[in-house]
Amino acid sequence: MGWLASMVMGAWLALTPAPAPPPTPTVTLTGEDIPLSAAEIPNPMRGQYEWLGIPSVPSGWPTMDVYYRDQFQWAKQGERQPGVYDFSAIEQGLAEAKKRGGRLGFRVMSYCPGAGDNLTPSWVPRLANGVPDWNSEGYLQAWEKLNAALGKRFNQDPRLGFVDIAGFGSCGEWYNPPENGPDITLPNAKRIIRAVVNAFPDTFTIMNVNNLEERVAYAYSLSRKVGSRHDCFGLPDDLFSATFAAPSSFDRWKVAPSIVEWCGRDGGGDQQANGLAQTRAHHVSMLSSGNFPTSWAQMTPAQRVAFTTANKLAGYRYSISALTLPQHLQPGQTITVSSRWTNTGVAPTYDTWQPQLLLLRPDHSVALRAVLGVDLRLLFTGSTTHSDRVSVPQLAAGQYQVALQVVDPQGYFAPLRLATQGRTPAGAYPLGMVTVVAGALPAAGGAASASPSTTSSGEVAPPAEHSDTAASVTAPSGQTRLPVVTMVGVAAGLATLAVTVIAVTRPRPGRRRHAR
Numbered sequence: 457m458g459w460l461a462s463m464v465m466g467a468w469l470a471l472t473p474a475p476a477p478p479p480t481p482t483v484t485l486t487g488e489d490i491p492l493s494a495a496e497i498p499n500p501m502r503g504q505y506e507w508l509g510i511p512s513v514p515s516g517w518p519t520m521d522v523y524y525r526d527q528f529q530w531a532k533q534g535e536r537q538p539g540v541y542d543f544s545a546i547e548q549g550l551a552e553a554k555k556r557g558g559r560l561g562f563r564v565m566s567y568c569p570g571a572g573d574n575l576t577p578s579w580v581p582r583l584a585n586g587v588p589d590w591n592s593e594g595y596l597q598a599w600e601k602l603n604a605a606l607g608k609r610f611n612q613d614p615r616l617g618f619v620d621i622a623g624f625g626s627c628g629e630w631y632n633p634p635e636n637g638p639d640i641t642l643p644n645a646k647r648i649i650r651a652v653v654n655a656f657p658d659t660f661t662i663m664n665v666n667n668l669e670e671r672v673a674y675a676y677s678l679s680r681k682v683g684s685r686h687d688c689f690g691l692p693d694d695l696f697s698a699t700f701a702a703p704s705s706f707d708r709w710k711v712a713p714s715i716v717e718w719c720g721r722d723g724g725g726d727q728q729a730n731g732l733a734q735t736r737a738h739h740v741s742m743l744s745s746g747n748f749p750t751s752w753a754q755m756t757p758a759q760r761v762a763f764t765t766a767n768k769l770a771g772y773r774y775s776i777s778a779l780t781l782p783q784h785l786q787p788g789q790t791i792t793v794s795s796r797w798t799n800t801g802v803a804p805t806y807d808t809w810q811p812q813l814l815l816l817r818p819d820h821s822v823a824l825r826a827v828l829g830v831d832l833r834l835l836f837t838g839s840t841t842h843s844d845r846v847s848v849p850q851l852a853a854g855q856y857q858v859a860l861q862v863v864d865p866q867g868y869f870a871p872l873r874l875a876t877q878g879r880t881p882a883g884a885y886p887l888g889m890v891t892v893v894a895g896a897l898p899a900a901g902g903a904a905s906a907s908p909s910t911t912s913s914g915e916v917a918p919p920a921e922h923s924d925t926a927a928s929v930t931a932p933s934g935q936t937r938l939p940v941v942t943m944v945g946v947a948a949g950l951a952t953l954a955v956t957v958i959a960v961t962r963p964r965p966g967r968r969r970h971a972r
Contacts (some may be wrong), residue, residue, distance in 0.1 A: 463871045480897050483783040484725055485888035486875040487776040487859055492800070497873050500558040501617055501807065502741050502771025507717065510746035515761075517767070519745060520558030521617060525532055530564055531577040532604065538579060541605045550615040559617030561662070561715070564602065567636075568627040583637045590624055590640040594811050599623050600651040607655025614868040616713070617659040620685060621675060623648040628871035629687050630664045630671065653678045660806065662715055665705065672705060681713030685959050687783065690748065691717055692725035710836060713771075716740050718748035728755065728762040732769075739803040741771040773801035774832060774861050774873040776885060777839060785892045787850045795860070797830060798839040800875065805832050809872055810865045813846060814884055816857040823851055832862070853894040859884040
């Protein structure tokens with residue numbers, strides 16, 4: 457029975473799994489945050505925007521985005537003859553925004569007391585007091601045709617950031633005092649809103665919240681790209697309270713921007729402190745460069761701090777907190793990269809940005825560029841950890857610098873500025889070094905090993921896989937073929953395969969052993 461014992465022992469050894477190979481050492485690289493007390497970090501569609509050509513406040517504050525209102529007037533520039541449109545003024549705004557590296561937002565007003573009054577073409581119906589006849593079919597059709605032409609021209613222009621949903625009320629703010637005449641009916645208000653939203657399906661449209669909630673909720677129902685606007689920001693009574701209490705408005709900042717204009721009148725209290733509190737509470741993305749009653753020169757030191765802090769916190773403020781990956785890489789290997797991102801702003805970005813992992817050679821040329829899957833639009837506030845699998849290409853052995861870069865996949869914007877120290881002229885953020893090895897990978901443990909990474913999500917690089925594979929071999933003539941267990945394992949630190957094959961034979965049926 458010795459042969460049977462040998463067979464059982466051999467089969468048992470073949471079926472015993474190989475020990476898991478030791479994990480390769482990982483390293484966690486961390487970025488150094490830029491404190492909020494440092495200079496402003498300019499990025500598009502956030503922070504202070506240039507309002508009506510008024511320079512930034514304080515002087516020299518970086519503003520990337522531009523807002524046109526009075527610069528483009530419907531009758532004076534846009535439509536001098538019925539159906540003949542001239543949008544050259546908007547083109548000027550788009551060119552200025554591109555020069556700054558940002559975007560343009562604009563509003564088309566129909567009526568603005570003290571700033572042109574009735575701004576519609578002469579053939580558009582108006583009341584006896586000169587106010588547009590909001591409910592007339594002539595006015596509604598003219599508004600719809602104008603916006604259709606604007607959308608056809610500018611909807612997919614990457615230089616355009618947002619369009620206000622105006623078309624009704626004083627200065628297009630959906631406020632109609634009694635002296636202006638009859639209010640607009642709800643069906644006609646919906647037509648005005650639809651005209652803008654339908655004309656710009658790929659662009660953010662911004663609805664003023666200083667009006668009836670029913671109109672705001674309707675605008676939101678048309679598209680997830682409808683954001684919010686508040687044109688009397690910083691007052692102590694906080695006009696956001698009435699409208700943002702509704703579910704349709706409360707979480708709107710998660711999908712579309714909240715844009716504000718400081719209030720031009722002094723409503724009592726500290727407008728700058730109120731504005732800072734409201735920026736945080738309502739997740740404001742963009743604040744105007746003008747229209748506040750207290751100039752920078754008149755602000756107290758505390759008011760200046762509140763004013764600048766509100767502008768720094770508005771919108772997004774991303775940083776890379778940590779990046780974990782193997783300390784040693786091998787060409788052809790697939791590695792796990794864990795990145796931890798933080799947003800200390802009050803709102804997310806609403807654009808599609810593409811975070812990328814870079815490996816840089818000593819001459820700073822890019823040896824590897826891998827797209828990471830984290831979606832910064834979903835990082836509202838706080839931190840998130842994301843893991844990606846990255847394939848290592850054929851690289852020469854040596855040390856490489858690890859960097860991150862966040863790029864615009866459309867190629868319009870420069871790489872995103874992070875609240876992380878060390879930005880290069882190319883817009884990348886170097887974090888540390890890794891080594892590419894030509895042969896076997898060093899195993900974790902011992903003096904050469906780095907400590908395994910730990911992150912808030914507890915994700916670490918997984919060990920290499922092994923497999924147990926069933927196979928069969930051809931037995932010599934006159935012997936029955938039996939299943940053979942072949943075991944393949946990756947030995948620690950080796951690139952060779954250990955294969956154990958156990959072949960078992962037995963006589964063919966019909967042949968008997970003779971008793972002795």
